[in-house]
Amino acid sequence: METLGLLADGFAVALQPVNLLWAIVGVTLGTAVGVLPGLGPALTIALLLPITFHVPATAAFILFAGIYYGAMYGGSTTSILLNTPGESATIITALEGHKMARKGRAAAALATAAIGSFIAGTIGTLGITFLAPPLVELALQFGPADYFSLMVLAFVAVSAVLGSSVLRGLTALAFGILLGLIGIDLQTGQPRFTFGLPELLDGINVIVVAVGLFAVGETLYLASRPLGHATLTPLKGRAWMTREDWRRSWKPWLRGSVLGFPFGALPAGGAEVPTFISYFVEKKLSRHPEEFGHGAIEGVAGPEAANNASAAGVLVPMLALGLPTSATAAIMLSAFQSYGINPGPLLLQTQPELVWGLIASLYVGNVMLLVLNLPLAGLWAKILAIPSPWLYGGILMFATIGTYGISQSPIDLILLYLIGGVGYLMRRFDFPAAPTVIGMILGPFAEQEFRRALTISGGEFSVFATRPLSAMLLGLAVLLLVVPLLLRHRR
Amino acid sequence: MQRLRRPEALLALGVIGLGCVALYETTRIPVSPMYARVGPTAMAYAASLLLTGLGVALLVEAWRGRWTSPPEETATPLNLRAIGWLLLGLVLNIGLIGPLGFMPASTLLFACTARAFGSRRPLRDAAIGAIFAAIAYFGFAQLLGINIGAGLLAGWV
Numbered sequence: 258m259e260t261l262g263l264l265a266d267g268f269a270v271a272l273q274p275v276n277l278l279w280a281i282v283g284v285t286l287g288t289a290v291g292v293l294p295g296l297g298p299a300l301t302i303a304l305l306l307p308i309t310f311h312v313p314a315t316a317a318f319i320l321f322a323g324i325y326y327g328a329m330y331g332g333s334t335t336s337i338l339l340n341t342p343g344e345s346a347t348i349i350t351a352l353e354g355h356k357m358a359r360k361g362r363a364a365a366a367l368a369t370a371a372i373g374s375f376i377a378g379t380i381g382t383l384g385i386t387f388l389a390p391p392l393v394e395l396a397l398q399f400g401p402a403d404y405f406s407l408m409v410l411a412f413v414a415v416s417a418v419l420g421s422s423v424l425r426g427l428t429a430l431a432f433g434i435l436l437g438l439i440g441i442d443l444q445t446g447q448p449r450f451t452f453g454l455p456e457l458l459d460g461i462n463v464i465v466v467a468v469g470l471f472a473v474g475e476t477l478y479l480a481s482r483p484l485g486h487a488t489l490t491p492l493k494g495r496a497w498m499t500r501e502d503w504r505r506s507w508k509p510w511l512r513g514s515v516l517g518f519p520f521g522a523l524p525a526g527g528a529e530v531p532t533f534i535s536y537f538v539e540k541k542l543s544r545h546p547e548e549f550g551h552g553a554i555e556g557v558a559g560p561e562a563a564n565n566a567s568a569a570g571v572l573v574p575m576l577a578l579g580l581p582t583s584a585t586a587a588i589m590l591s592a593f594q595s596y597g598i599n600p601g602p603l604l605l606q607t608q609p610e611l612v613w614g615l616i617a618s619l620y621v622g623n624v625m626l627l628v629l630n631l632p633l634a635g636l637w638a639k640i641l642a643i644p645s646p647w648l649y650g651g652i653l654m655f656a657t658i659g660t661y662g663i664s665q666s667p668i669d670l671i672l673l674y675l676i677g678g679v680g681y682l683m684r685r686f687d688f689p690a691a692p693t694v695i696g697m698i699l700g701p702f703a704e705q706e707f708r709r710a711l712t713i714s715g716g717e718f719s720v721f722a723t724r725p726l727s728a729m730l731l732g733l734a735v736l737l738l739v740v741p742l743l744l745r746h747r748r
Numbered sequence: 749m750q751r752l753r754r755p756e757a758l759l760a761l762g763v764i765g766l767g768c769v770a771l772y773e774t775t776r777i778p779v780s781p782m783y784a785r786v787g788p789t790a791m792a793y794a795a796s797l798l799l800t801g802l803g804v805a806l807l808v809e810a811w812r813g814r815w816t817s818p819p820e821e822t823a824t825p826l827n828l829r830a831i832g833w834l835l836l837g838l839v840l841n842i843g844l845i846g847p848l849g850f851m852p853a854s855t856l857l858f859a860c861t862a863r864a865f866g867s868r869r870p871l872r873d874a875a876i877g878a879i880f881a882a883i884a885y886f887g888f889a890q891l892l893g894i895n896i897g898a899g900l901l902a903g904w905v
Contacts, residue, residue, distance in 0.1 A: 308891075422815075424805050428763055431799040435770050438795065442788035445780065449792055450773050473838075480830040480864045646862035646873065651880055653837070653861050654854045658889055661845060670842050677838075685821065686759050704791040711786040 267613030287327020298328035299584040303467035304659040333370035346528035353556030377514040377562035381569025392577040396602035401709035406730035408703040411524040416692035433696025474680015513562030521570020528567040532560035760806035767800030833864035
């Protein structure tokens with residue numbers, strides 16, 4: 258019941274007119290960047306990080322959370338109308354939803370995606386509300402060694418479990434950790450990996466890395482490909498969801514939500530796996546399995562719900578443990594740092610207004626998004642008509658502002674384009690970008706806990722194995738690495 | 749040696765190279781004896797060794813032909829003309845943003861990018877780019893309070 262009281266306080270924060278305005282800006286911007294191929298919430302939040310110097314933390318996080326949720330709604334519009342999944346988690350939506358659109362049922366597909374997103378987002382936010390406080394209770398028992406091991410587990414989970422190759426995921430992670438080490442070591446004052454450049458003493462800015470990988474790298478990659486012309490399926494007619502559609506959608510919405518949430522909340526936060534599971538579950542349970550692959554509404558409703566619920570789930574370890582498991586969450590975590598707020602289990606106690614205001618704004622934002630997306634789907638689809646020369650020209654322009662604005666130094670631009678080049682290679686050779694961003698932001702925290710643990714133990718490395726919790730977490734990490742290898746060898 | 753010329757193998761060599769540079773840089777981090785055990789180098793060694801090791805593993809995979817790119821990557825040649833236009837835009841941007849300021853430099857970047865993506869009307873693109881740059885400059889940069897330098901236009905904006 259204490260939770261409900263805190264949540265009520267949160268609503269008092271979220272419903273203040275100024276904060277409502279931030280939420281509207283956030284969800285609108287989020288939907289727009291979700292719709293635009295090539296833009297995503299991670300990139301958008303990174304570009305907006307400088308706003309943290311000008312507005313209170315609550316406002317900034319309400320804005321960021323709105324972008325985060327909004328992008329999920331917007332992404333489904335692109336998948337359905339354009340058949341280009343913006344991210345791996347919307348592959349299924351693209352598959353099944355686009356088939357519906359080609360049959361002239363785009364409006365119904367968009368509606369079931371939006372309502373499914375709303376239901377999943379709300380269930381997911383309920384999950385955050387009631388799961389975060391007990392998780393914090395648990396996390397308060399953690400010592401530095403346990404924390405370090407938990408971070409190792411998260412590292413392994415985000416880089417080895419997701420994505421197509423363990424090796425490439427871990428390579429991306431190691432690269433990110435090295436990027437995070439650049440600059441002056443805060444404990445000893447020694448410069449690391451600065452190559453004698455004074456510009457590097459403060460380390461590489463998160464904005465440079467995120468924008469380089471997600472904007473410059475992606476643009477280079479797309480430019481290097483032959484010019485393809487994805488055809489936009491027109492959103493014609495007012496053929497909205499029929500009674501039959503509702504009957505066939507509501508169970509997949511609920512099942513997808515329940516399925517997606519834990520996948521996001523576990524350190525293995527990834528929205529891709531639950532969408533696939535949801536798709537196959539719905540296919541099994543459907544009375545019309547033959548329609549799957551030809552535009553079955555269940556195949557949009559379930560995976561879309563799973564995707565959104567898992568996105569909500571990611572916020573649980575982020576808020577309760579300070580543990581980001583997606584690129585977007587990692588960038589939000591770095592926003593805490595720019596406010597001087599230490600993310601971690603103490604966050605809920607030291608910043609109740611911020612955290613509960615943020616959670617309450619997720620409920621509010623979901624309602625806004627439903628209103629914004631159901632009647633206005635046609636309007637959002639118009640954004641897709643922006644010709645790609647202008648779209649990518651604009652993306653690079655914003656990338657420049659976001660980076661050059663940090664210090665007005667061309668060095669930052671050079672770094673941006675170098676990292677963009679790396680991002681191009683990562684995209685071309687199928688390295689996931691999220692582990693790099695997570696490694697860069699979480700790496701310094703992991704190092705801090707690592708050194709703290711060893712200082713407490715007097716330099717004994719055994720501390721990581723003798724503390725039961727730490728040993729268990731490290732064991733899990735090893736299992737995550739070894740089991741897939743064994744399975745592959747048996748095949 | 750044919751196998752080493754696969755793009756995947758070259759990339760793996762690049763990863764190894766990067767790992768070695770990181771290792772070398774790690775050995776140059778000065779360590780005071782006080783922190784000898786868990787000093788600033790522990791994590792740096794771990795990460796650079798990990799990267800080098802992974803690079804070797806990637807090389808082995810590429811060598812054995814177990815790591816290949818899907819045909820849609822290799823079937824079509826790289827669009828070098830587009831990459832060239834894009835790189836030109838980026839280099840111009842780095843060089844001109846200081847002396848000319850954000851708006852002119854970004855307008856050029858916009859036009860070059862548009863060209864890279866197949867647009868054939870440079871003047872129209874530049875005009876659109878200028879409008880975009882103005883919106884970006886007055887809306888985004890001022891809103892965020894980023895000082896990005898008006899450059900040439902400093903006097904009258």
